[in-house]
Amino acid sequence: MKLQTIRTLTNLATLRKKPVPNFQFECRRYFIAVAAIVLSLHVAFASSGRAAERSWRAGVARTKITPDGSYWMGGYASRKRPSEGTLQDLYAKAIAIDDASGSRVVIVTTDLLVITRDLGEAVKRRAAEKYKLPPSRVLLNCSHTHCGPEIRLYRGSLHNIPTDLARKMHAYVKQLEDKLVKLVGDAIANQKSARLSYAESQAAFAVNRRNNRAADVPRLRKEGKLIGPVDHSVPVLKVTDAEGQVVAILFGYACHNTIMSFYQTSGDYAGFAQQYIEEKHPQAVAMFVMGAGGDQNPEPRRKVEYLHQYGRALADAVETALDAPGREVSGSLRAALAEAPLEFQPHADLGTLQEQTKSSNQYERWKANFVLSELDAGRRISRQYGLPIQAVAFGDDLMMVAIGGECVVDYSVRTKLRYARNGGPAVWVAGYSNDVFGYLPTLRVLQEGGYEGGGHMIYTKFPGPFTDTIEERVFETLDRLVREMGPQP
Numbered sequence: 494m495k496l497q498t499i500r501t502l503t504n505l506a507t508l509r510k511k512p513v514p515n516f517q518f519e520c521r522r523y524f525i526a527v528a529a530i531v532l533s534l535h536v537a538f539a540s541s542g543r544a545a546e547r548s549w550r551a552g553v554a555r556t557k558i559t560p561d562g563s564y565w566m567g568g569y570a571s572r573k574r575p576s577e578g579t580l581q582d583l584y585a586k587a588i589a590i591d592d593a594s595g596s597r598v599v600i601v602t603t604d605l606l607v608i609t610r611d612l613g614e615a616v617k618r619r620a621a622e623k624y625k626l627p628p629s630r631v632l633l634n635c636s637h638t639h640c641g642p643e644i645r646l647y648r649g650s651l652h653n654i655p656t657d658l659a660r661k662m663h664a665y666v667k668q669l670e671d672k673l674v675k676l677v678g679d680a681i682a683n684q685k686s687a688r689l690s691y692a693e694s695q696a697a698f699a700v701n702r703r704n705n706r707a708a709d710v711p712r713l714r715k716e717g718k719l720i721g722p723v724d725h726s727v728p729v730l731k732v733t734d735a736e737g738q739v740v741a742i743l744f745g746y747a748c749h750n751t752i753m754s755f756y757q758t759s760g761d762y763a764g765f766a767q768q769y770i771e772e773k774h775p776q777a778v779a780m781f782v783m784g785a786g787g788d789q790n791p792e793p794r795r796k797v798e799y800l801h802q803y804g805r806a807l808a809d810a811v812e813t814a815l816d817a818p819g820r821e822v823s824g825s826l827r828a829a830l831a832e833a834p835l836e837f838q839p840h841a842d843l844g845t846l847q848e849q850t851k852s853s854n855q856y857e858r859w860k861a862n863f864v865l866s867e868l869d870a871g872r873r874i875s876r877q878y879g880l881p882i883q884a885v886a887f888g889d890d891l892m893m894v895a896i897g898g899e900c901v902v903d904y905s906v907r908t909k910l911r912y913a914r915n916g917g918p919a920v921w922v923a924g925y926s927n928d929v930f931g932y933l934p935t936l937r938v939l940q941e942g943g944y945e946g947g948g949h950m951i952y953t954k955f956p957g958p959f960t961d962t963i964e965e966r967v968f969e970t971l972d973r974l975v976r977e978m979g980p981q982p
């Protein structure tokens with residue numbers, strides 16, 4: 494509408510420069526032009542009035558998920574003892590968004606290392622029963638903080654977690670599931686009229702950890718010689734109520750939450766970013782959406798001061814985006830979810846497995862023993878894996894893509910290249926969503942090898958590294974989802 498008004502004014506300006514044929518004619522043309530402005534303003538106001546009437550509805554809720562007392566922490570295989578105190582509490586937060594027709598999506602963000610497949614499926618199943626939300630309408634994301642609880646039950650035997658703490662982990666996971674289901678309901682119950690706007694800014698502390706040695710980062714950064722793909726964008730969705738009060742701020746970043754490896758509970762940089770944003774906007778819930786930061790580390794790290802420094806840097810980037818004019822988000826909500834059929838390479842042969850049971854590496858022994866016990870029991874190790882991929886379209890203004898696993902940053906870069914178009918929807922890529930089973934390399938990273946390429950498989954129950962179909966399977970599935978959602982009707 495604004496554009497139309499500007500065009501009309503431009504026409505008027507051109508008109509004024511033209512020679513005047515006669516007064517009456519000029520008056521008539523002038524009247525027509527003024528009428529056009531009045532009409533277009535009227536249409537603009539009417540449509541914004543309509544937008545306000547038929548606007549979004551949004552509700553937020555939060556719940557504390559810090560485990561009680563001491564617990565086994567997840568994230569570093571090197572951990573040898575339980576947690577020791579809390580630097581910062583952990584939270585799960587949810588936003589339930591409805592479009593004008595009542596079509597609904599609920600996004601849940603958590604200060605957790607992972608969302609396991611079991612947890613993700615259980616929450617989605619119960620949300621479907623209780624709130625009539627299909628699985629495609631619930632998006633679960635985790636910050637991947639390494640200073641929170643271990644919730645992958647199979648890791649009890651992998652890390653030799655003491656029995657009492659393993660039991661505590663089981664109880665925590667059950668409780669967590671209940672909390673997340675209730676959280677979804679609370680967010681729905683809190684819904685009221687809202688406006689959404691989207692903007693993007695940047696934060697530069699993420700470094701490609703495969704391409705730069707941690708010790709060299711300060712020097713390389715100073716010399717401008719850091720290499721490897723990164724995605725420094727900070728996507729921000731601002732949700733305001735009918736009074737113009739900011740009620741929710743969703744923001745993303747593609748970087749591991751691995752500043753600290755100590756034994757105190759914290760949400761890492763993302764926890765502090767959320768805290769700082771909420772201090773500045775006490776009426777709002779700040780929600781961190783982890784991006785495709787599988788191969789990205791905050792560098793330098795391992796000092797508590799960096800928690801504050803990077804938390805502040807990200808919070809400041811979010812403020813910049815909040816202050817920007819932003820893109821008003823309007824239209825209908827569409828969502829789609831499917832599993833990309835990924836394949837693993839076969840496990841090692843029997844001789845190698847038997848050899849590995851005598852390895853000095855505890856994880857290699859664990860893995861070999863697991864595979865052998867499955868084979869002894871007559872079970873085959875599946876070489877297929879369904880990777881959940883989800884897409885949510887907010888009108889024609891924003892498309893959020895949520896990929897499972899610890900997806901490396903190439904997925905973010907390539908998804909944007911593939912779908913971001915001038916004048917098309919902004920594309921927001923979340924990783925670590927719905928099922929964080931382990932690393933999701935691209936073909937390049939798979940072929941390069943290393944930890945994210947396949948080395949991490951030793952900590953999982955999967956047979957071998959992925960096959961080289963991995964990246965095309967992800968994008969085939971994503972293409973299908975985007976087609977399924979279609980353009981704004």
Ligand SMILES: [Zn+2]
Binds near residue numbers: 749787899
């Ligand atoms: Zn990780």
